Amino acid sequence: MAKTAKSRASKTQRDILDLLRKHGSRIYDDLDHGRFPNFEIPSRSVGNIVYDTKLRQYVLGKSAALRSSKNTSQLRSFTQLMWLAFFANRLTQEKKSSTLRDVYYSSQAFSIDFDDQSESDNIIVDLEAVLAKPREAMHIFPEERSSVFGDLDIEYTVPGYEGKRMNLSNHPDGYAIGPSLTSAELVGTSAEMVIAIEKGGLFTRFVEEQVDKKFKSIIVDTGGQAPRSTRTLLKRLHDELSLPVIILTDGDVYGEHIAMVIKSGSANAAHLRELTVPDAKWVGVWASDIERYDLPTIPMTDSDIKRCHDLQKDPRYSHGIWKKELEVFLKIKRKAELEAFSKYGLTNITDRYLPQKIELARSL
Amino acid sequence: MAKTAKSRASKTQRDILDLLRKHGSRIYDDLDHGRFPNFEIPSRSVGNIVYDTKLRQYVLGKSAALRSSKNTSQLRSFTQLMWLAFFANRLTQEKKSSTLRDVYYSSQAFSIDFDDQSESDNIIVDLEAVLAKPREAMHIFPEERSSVFGDLDIEYTVPGYEGKRMNLSNHPDGYAIGPSLTSAELVGTSAEMVIAIEKGGLFTRFVEEQVDKKFKSIIVDTGGQAPRSTRTLLKRLHDELSLPVIILTDGDVYGEHIAMVIKSGSANAAHLRELTVPDAKWVGVWASDIERYDLPTIPMTDSDIKRCHDLQKDPRYSHGIWKKELEVFLKIKRKAELEAFSKYGLTNITDRYLPQKIELARSL
Numbered sequence: 105m106a107k108t109a110k111s112r113a114s115k116t117q118r119d120i121l122d123l124l125r126k127h128g129s130r131i132y133d134d135l136d137h138g139r140f141p142n143f144e145i146p147s148r149s150v151g152n153i154v155y156d157t158k159l160r161q162y163v164l165g166k167s168a169a170l171r172s173s174k175n176t177s178q179l180r181s182f183t184q185l186m187w188l189a190f191f192a193n194r195l196t197q198e199k200k201s202s203t204l205r206d207v208y209y210s211s212q213a214f215s216i217d218f219d220d221q222s223e224s225d226n227i228i229v230d231l232e233a234v235l236a237k238p239r240e241a242m243h244i245f246p247e248e249r250s251s252v253f254g255d256l257d258i259e260y261t262v263p264g265y266e267g268k269r270m271n272l273s274n275h276p277d278g279y280a281i282g283p284s285l286t287s288a289e290l291v292g293t294s295a296e297m298v299i300a301i302e303k304g305g306l307f308t309r310f311v312e313e314q315v316d317k318k319f320k321s322i323i324v325d326t327g328g329q330a331p332r333s334t335r336t337l338l339k340r341l342h343d344e345l346s347l348p349v350i351i352l353t354d355g356d357v358y359g360e361h362i363a364m365v366i367k368s369g370s371a372n373a374a375h376l377r378e379l380t381v382p383d384a385k386w387v388g389v390w391a392s393d394i395e396r397y398d399l400p401t402i403p404m405t406d407s408d409i410k411r412c413h414d415l416q417k418d419p420r421y422s423h424g425i426w427k428k429e430l431e432v433f434l435k436i437k438r439k440a441e442l443e444a445f446s447k448y449g450l451t452n453i454t455d456r457y458l459p460q461k462i463e464l465a466r467s468l
Numbered sequence: 469m470a471k472t473a474k475s476r477a478s479k480t481q482r483d484i485l486d487l488l489r490k491h492g493s494r495i496y497d498d499l500d501h502g503r504f505p506n507f508e509i510p511s512r513s514v515g516n517i518v519y520d521t522k523l524r525q526y527v528l529g530k531s532a533a534l535r536s537s538k539n540t541s542q543l544r545s546f547t548q549l550m551w552l553a554f555f556a557n558r559l560t561q562e563k564k565s566s567t568l569r570d571v572y573y574s575s576q577a578f579s580i581d582f583d584d585q586s587e588s589d590n591i592i593v594d595l596e597a598v599l600a601k602p603r604e605a606m607h608i609f610p611e612e613r614s615s616v617f618g619d620l621d622i623e624y625t626v627p628g629y630e631g632k633r634m635n636l637s638n639h640p641d642g643y644a645i646g647p648s649l650t651s652a653e654l655v656g657t658s659a660e661m662v663i664a665i666e667k668g669g670l671f672t673r674f675v676e677e678q679v680d681k682k683f684k685s686i687i688v689d690t691g692g693q694a695p696r697s698t699r700t701l702l703k704r705l706h707d708e709l710s711l712p713v714i715i716l717t718d719g720d721v722y723g724e725h726i727a728m729v730i731k732s733g734s735a736n737a738a739h740l741r742e743l744t745v746p747d748a749k750w751v752g753v754w755a756s757d758i759e760r761y762d763l764p765t766i767p768m769t770d771s772d773i774k775r776c777h778d779l780q781k782d783p784r785y786s787h788g789i790w791k792k793e794l795e796v797f798l799k800i801k802r803k804a805e806l807e808a809f810s811k812y813g814l815t816n817i818t819d820r821y822l823p824q825k826i827e828l829a830r831s832l
């Protein structure tokens with residue numbers, strides 16, 4: 105098994121290095137033949153982002169732009185992209201972790217000119233689109249951390265910890281989800297599902313009430329909008345360990361969208377496939393649960409209502425519960441938090457609501 | 469040792485239950501004697517918050533208010549406080565964790581009227597002031613999570629994990645700091661210091677570069693402004709294991725204040741003693757480091773500058789580096805992030821800057 109873990113990490117690394125070498129060779133080839141080198145970059149403009157009903161996520165269409173060193177107006181971004189590919193190659197070879205911000209500052213050592221971090225962030229997404237690989241594969245990781253708890257055996261692949269095993273059910277406050285965890289081999293689990301929950305307080309409640317044992321589950325705290333590393337882990341738990349994923353959020357339009365992003369990503373990551381769990385199920389808190397469970401509510405704000413109307417234009421919200429719940433929110437103009445169940449006792453959510461929702465998810 | 473851990477947790481629990489019983493008995497006594505019961509609450513108004521140079525933190529002065537059930541204008545908040553004391557007693561006895569928001573919703577089951585959560589939050593702080601104990605001792609925990617990594621042996625005291633031991637150096641992404649960790653017995657460590665750092669990306673870098681081993685340290689990610697649970701853990705590491713605490717933040721006025729809050733708390737927690745580490749040292753990034761290390765900078769905004777002027781009125785910023793660095797910020801009107809060191813290579817911060825700052829901290 106140690107071998108498997110090592111091979112997986114090596115394969116990801118080899119894939120990226122191969123891709124970078126392939127693109128690099130083309131550049132050298134152009135130069136050797138006296139041609140101005142260029143990159144072909146899939147267009148990420150709104151007109152080229154389409155919803156793919158089969159993949160159940162946004163994808164990029166066929167249009168692509170040529171970024172050429174011949175065109176003086178493109179020379180700047182061409183050079184930035186060239187440098188970034190060089191730097192990504194170095195990061196990957198040296199297995200050093202970095203962040204978007206690190207890359208921005210690192211560029212200054214090479215006198216590569218970025219006006220500000222947003223310009224370098226944008227070039228990093230360009231490189232993701234060129235390679236069709238997430239930046240995490242090039243060792244550029246998000247800053248945010250959320251956490252996980254449950255009977256899951258992993259085996260690390262990061263330097264210094266290769267081959268070491270860990271079971272994630274011994275620290276009840278949870279294990280931070282960072283580069284080591286997302287790149288680890290998922291060795292095995294006795295769990296039969298994954299429960300992703302929006303808030304740290306509820307995550308602690310779930311661990312305390314032994315939701316991991318009672319419902320044979322792995323519990324993930326998304327800490328609001330789930331960071332990319334958390335979405336990657338959720339996808340891997342689903343794809344590699346065949347675990348169904350259910351999502352619990354606050355009963356408001358933002359909660360509904362947190363669930364949607366876990367399920368089908370976001371339009372601005374249409375060039376990637378690693379960040380979605382199309383089979384994930386949002387099981388609550390639904391607008392219709394507010395009446396069903398007689399929950400204390402808060403009035404929706406104007407911005408909540410506007411957000412509902414905005415989401416109604418998104419094709420993903422044109423059917424099923426996604427459509428229905430937006431309509432109920434707009435009808436009742438009230439929202440409810442996960443903690444609202446505490447009105448009926450602190451364990452009401454785990455004793456009553458959760459079992460009913462798990463039952464429902466199984467029947468869907 | 470299992471016994472020690474258990475006794476510590478039992479003692480905290482017993483202290484709170486004793487305090488609540490003492491206050492409860494007074495109420496019953498008043499009722500038995502036909503008197504209107506009341507609470508004496510230390511005043512938390514600005515005029516009663518003073519800086520204590522010996523304790524090196526803000527404390528409450530002597531003025532206190534009587535909240536009496538005789539006064540109809542106080543009856544509402546008197547009742548709210550009574551109920552909260554009852555509910556805190558239940559939480560503590562049942563060892564259930566909760567959050568500020570849980571308490572707000574739980575009140576509705578008892579038809580206790582709070583206009584909104586901010587009203588119930590305020591009553592919770594009143595009860596903290598009455599008992600001079602943090603709400604965590606009454607099982608009301610913060611939502612936020614940050615994380616810790618290093619050679620630290622702990623022993624849990626939370627139900628279901630009592631007596632279980634854990635070493636916090638096996639999961640390189642870090643261990644979330646929640647109720648279980650803050651209430652655990654700190655059994656032992658080979659570390660000789662604690663390094664608190666503001667950002668998740670740098671935390672990962674530090675673990676990757678083995679700062680825990682090279683500098684015999686426990687590394688804490690504060691995730692921006694350190695949550696109360698993180699500050700509690702830092703205090704306990706300092707007080708119980710005699711570990712010096714050093715703090716690294718971004719080189720801006722907000723970073724300086726993040727360090728100050730770890731060191732000496734905030735004015736609105738002047739009624740508590742559990743959330744400060746007066747001996748903690750802010751070692752960087754200082755305004756004066758910007759020139760010394762030739763760091764790439766960002767111009768300060770108007771709000772940064774205003775914030776500097778505001779802090780200059782705070783007595784804690786009237787001397788030493790706290791005063792000096794504010795002055796340098798105002799002079800250069802530039803700020804620098806921790807990642808700025810990446811200009812000189814990703815490991816420049818751990819290879820060069822950190823050792824110099826640790827050396828400096830030892831000499832201070």
